[in-house]
Amino acid sequence: xxxxxxxxxxxxxxxxxxxxxxxxxxxxxxxxxxxxxxxxxxxxxxxxxxxxxxxxxxxxxxxxxxxxxxxxxxxxxxxxxxxxxxxxxxxxxxxxxxxxxxxxxxxxxxxxxxxxxx
Amino acid sequence: xxxxxxxxxxxxxxxxxxxxxxxxxxxxxxxxxxxxxxxxxxxxxxxxxxxxxxxxxxxxxxxxxxxxxxxxxxxxxxxxxxxxxxxxxxxxxxxxxxxxxxxxxxxxxxxxxxxxxxxxxxxxxxxxxxxxxxxxxxxxxxxxxxxxxxxxxxxxxxxxxxxxxxxxxxxxxxxxxxxxxxxxxxxxxxxxxxxxxxxxxxxxxxxxxxxxxxxxxxxxxxxxxxxxxxxxxxxxxxxxxxxxxxxxxxxxxxxxxxxxxxxxxxxxxxxxxxxxxxxxxxxxxxxxxxxxxxxxxxxxxxxxxxxxxxxxxxxxxxxxxxxxxxxxxxxxxxxxxxxxxxxxxxxxxxxxxxxxxxxxxxxxxxxxxxxxxxxxxxxxxxxxxxxxxxxxxxxxxxxxxxxxxxxxxxxxxxxxxxxxxxxxxxxxxxxxxxxxxxxxxxxxxxxxxxxxxxxxxxxxxxxxxxxxxxxxxxxxxxxxxxxxxxxxxxxxxxxxxxxxxxxxxxxxxxxxxxxxxxxxxxxxxxxxxxxxxxxxxxxxxxxxxxxxxxxxxxxxxxxxxxxxxxxxxxxxxxxxxxxxxxxxxxxxxxxxxxxxxxxxxxxxxxxxxxxxxxxxxxxxxxxxxxxxxxxxxxxxxxxxxxxxxxxxxxxxxxxxxxxxxxxxxxxxxxxxxxxxxxxxxxxxxxxxxxxxxxxxxxxxxxxxxxxxxxxxxxxxxxxxxxxxxxxxxxxxxxxxxxxxxxxxxxxxxxxxxxxxxxxxxxxxxxxxxxxxxxxxxxxxxxxxx
Numbered sequence: 001x002x003x004x005x006x007x008x009x010x011x012x013x014x015x016x017x018x019x020x021x022x023x024x025x026x027x028x029x030x031x032x033x034x035x036x037x038x039x040x041x042x043x044x045x046x047x048x049x050x051x052x053x054x055x056x057x058x059x060x061x062x063x064x065x066x067x068x069x070x071x072x073x074x075x076x077x078x079x080x081x082x083x084x085x086x087x088x089x090x091x092x093x094x095x096x097x098x099x100x101x102x103x104x105x106x107x108x109x110x111x112x113x114x115x116x117x118x
Numbered sequence: 119x120x121x122x123x124x125x126x127x128x129x130x131x132x133x134x135x136x137x138x139x140x141x142x143x144x145x146x147x148x149x150x151x152x153x154x155x156x157x158x159x160x161x162x163x164x165x166x167x168x169x170x171x172x173x174x175x176x177x178x179x180x181x182x183x184x185x186x187x188x189x190x191x192x193x194x195x196x197x198x199x200x201x202x203x204x205x206x207x208x209x210x211x212x213x214x215x216x217x218x219x220x221x222x223x224x225x226x227x228x229x230x231x232x233x234x235x236x237x238x239x240x241x242x243x244x245x246x247x248x249x250x251x252x253x254x255x256x257x258x259x260x261x262x263x264x265x266x267x268x269x270x271x272x273x274x275x276x277x278x279x280x281x282x283x284x285x286x287x288x289x290x291x292x293x294x295x296x297x298x299x300x301x302x303x304x305x306x307x308x309x310x311x312x313x314x315x316x317x318x319x320x321x322x323x324x325x326x327x328x329x330x331x332x333x334x335x336x337x338x339x340x341x342x343x344x345x346x347x348x349x350x351x352x353x354x355x356x357x358x359x360x361x362x363x364x365x366x367x368x369x370x371x372x373x374x375x376x377x378x379x380x381x382x383x384x385x386x387x388x389x390x391x392x393x394x395x396x397x398x399x400x401x402x403x404x405x406x407x408x409x410x411x412x413x414x415x416x417x418x419x420x421x422x423x424x425x426x427x428x429x430x431x432x433x434x435x436x437x438x439x440x441x442x443x444x445x446x447x448x449x450x451x452x453x454x455x456x457x458x459x460x461x462x463x464x465x466x467x468x469x470x471x472x473x474x475x476x477x478x479x480x481x482x483x484x485x486x487x488x489x490x491x492x493x494x495x496x497x498x499x500x501x502x503x504x505x506x507x508x509x510x511x512x513x514x515x516x517x518x519x520x521x522x523x524x525x526x527x528x529x530x531x532x533x534x535x536x537x538x539x540x541x542x543x544x545x546x547x548x549x550x551x552x553x554x555x556x557x558x559x560x561x562x563x564x565x566x567x568x569x570x571x572x573x574x575x576x577x578x579x580x581x582x583x584x585x586x587x588x589x590x591x592x593x594x595x596x597x598x599x600x601x602x603x604x605x606x607x608x609x610x611x612x613x614x615x616x617x618x619x620x621x622x623x624x625x626x627x628x629x630x631x632x633x634x635x636x637x638x639x640x641x642x643x644x645x646x647x648x649x650x651x652x653x654x655x656x657x658x659x660x661x662x663x664x665x666x667x668x669x670x671x672x673x674x675x676x677x678x679x680x681x682x683x684x685x686x687x688x689x690x691x692x693x694x695x696x697x698x699x700x701x702x703x704x705x706x707x708x709x710x711x712x713x714x715x716x717x718x719x720x721x722x723x724x725x726x727x728x729x730x731x732x733x734x735x736x737x738x739x740x741x742x743x744x745x746x747x748x749x750x751x752x753x754x755x756x757x758x759x760x761x762x763x764x765x766x767x768x769x770x771x772x773x774x775x776x777x778x779x780x781x782x783x784x785x786x787x788x789x790x791x792x793x794x795x796x797x798x799x800x801x802x803x804x805x806x807x808x809x810x811x812x813x814x815x816x817x818x819x820x821x822x823x824x825x826x827x828x829x830x831x832x833x834x835x836x837x838x839x840x841x842x843x844x845x846x847x848x849x850x851x852x853x854x855x856x857x858x859x860x861x862x863x864x865x866x867x868x869x870x871x872x873x874x875x876x877x878x879x880x881x882x883x884x885x886x887x888x889x890x891x892x893x894x895x896x897x898x899x900x901x902x903x
Contacts, residue, residue, distance in 0.1 A: 012693050012696075012697070014697040015693065015696055015697055015700070018696070018697055018700035018701060018704070019700075021704055022700065022704070056689060085688060085689045085691075085692030085693065085696070086685065086688060086689065086692075086737065099790075101790075102692050102693070102695070102696040103692065103695045103696040103698070103699035103700065103726065103730055104696065104699070104700070105703070106700055106703045106704065107703075
């Protein structure tokens, strides 16, 4: 069985570090990306098990990225968790599985992500 | 038998005797003892006595008793040589009647001249007296007549003059008799008298001749004359009788009628009479003027002559009403002129009655109310203008959209000035008089203008765009400013035809020209000063509205910038908060063996949470204000949601939380937002019951809605503050300093619930606690912002 992979796209380095600590697990690999373009490059070669997208990225919009993933038959099965400081930015229309508002409870966060790895 | 003459000494006795015997009068002689000594044969004829029977009888035999004394007196007067001749008295007839007689008494003397008796000559004057009485009666009648009765000779000399003549003409009989009748005749009528006299001389009678005569005081009186010839016994015309009747009263009646006729004739109203069948019987001058038919053309025709075909039934109604004796008063209607044109009239129709009160026709007074109507029309127009102005003013003061305002003002102004086309060019930013960016049109489609571009700063447009003033021209094509600019030298080909031209600059409050209102009409001379005045007023109103609109747009821009800023700020604030919160939680986990430091981290975390809530609330309010709070409806189960929320709270020291729920309760709502409201209610319950106690959460479900209430045993809310509790920035007064907040939570909760189509409510008793409830419809109604 191949290693599970969780991809996080978050432009703020400190939050990336935080998520790195929170999701520190032997059970899956964690790929922390800082931009939409890095995510696109990563997706060209990988098929992650869970994707965590910050909505507001300097070079992209998490909602739009999620929509594209869900429209693509190759990626539409991958659970997407949207993450934003603004709960109104959550949109079911984008097709994301769930939404995490910042700031978040770290246990809650970890539980929500790992739920999709069962 | 013959009377024998006693005195034989008288010369020519026989001649005397013959006379005595022959005369018609009764003749007696008596002696000094009054004994009849002789009598003539006429005694029998006059008094009915046989002459022989009277001889030797006293004279008193033939004198009525009461006159005996008279006889004595007369005799004595005779003796004293007084002549007693033709003395009227009475004598007894042999048949016992008393007859009127004329008595002449003469002394009888002897040859020595001594009086020996007296002779009586008695003439029967019965017929004379009768005629006299008849004459007196006639005189009395003449004197008593109310008509003046005058007789005159054929030469016109007045011979009699009765009492009424005295009264009528003012001359007494004494003054009048003997004078010429011409004194009564006004100079201009003197010929009349010649005519009358010539007719009388011809033996004709003149009857009821109406003329004028002059009174003594110069006053003229109308009289009716009846003049007859007076004939003598032989039938010769010897004079003229004249009966004059004062006809002043009749004359007055005639005059009254004449005056009425004159009034009818001179009236400005058409006055028409007609029979009950509608046949015109009279037609005054104004009727001619109003309807165009002359009297000759109209009289005898049916009244439908002047009734338009579509109103013929109206006349039947009028006639019916008249037959019933009902007057028709000031009925506004329309009639037809001879030339076929229509005239608006006000009709008054009254029944005409004969002397017995029978309705025999109708009089019709028709007033031409075209002008009145025009006045009413002017008033109506004025009212309509006010209406348009008011509507426009109301609309533009309510509207904040520039294009809307331009359109409303253009439409209203175009209608008011009666223009064929109207345009409003509005310079939004530029003030160089060239670039008019926005415009509204009325009376013409946009395409009619679009191909020509915006009006340029030509001599025609310059006064408007530069703010020099109003341009109002009867015919713009004849104006010296027209047609001077390349490339069109006048209106471009295909331009709407414009002759009448009105252009009014529109100024801002600061006097800057911001646009112009332009009106055109294909016919010249359509716009008046009044129109100009109206548009100037409208332009200033429009300017105010446009100013407001500009301000509004600026504010709206600012508001949008503010919202964008807050969204950004929220994001920027939350990034460090997320880091702070996350790392503190990590530290918290690593301090399991260090309860003191762990409690410090706990405090830090709780303040991070508060800070997060405050930032969220600020952002929510900004979104509510901008109308941008979006709801994500999904199926949620409310009991589960409450349980998740209260789960971490069970470890609280002072508060115990209870949940009453019928089980699973589903509804459609925005999960995060409902969670936010519940959290707000529960946090408030904890916050406002600092002494602790029970917090009871109840979920209730009915067919239409789901209600969740949160009850606490806290400090409660004063009754007078309850109505403010859901207001923005409201915070109960007198709260302890430990209870912090911006006063936004309940306001946001109320907005969230109401946006779901639900309601929030509160019950509270000060010192006993509060119950906050929200109810959500099971089928959400998304209220428009």
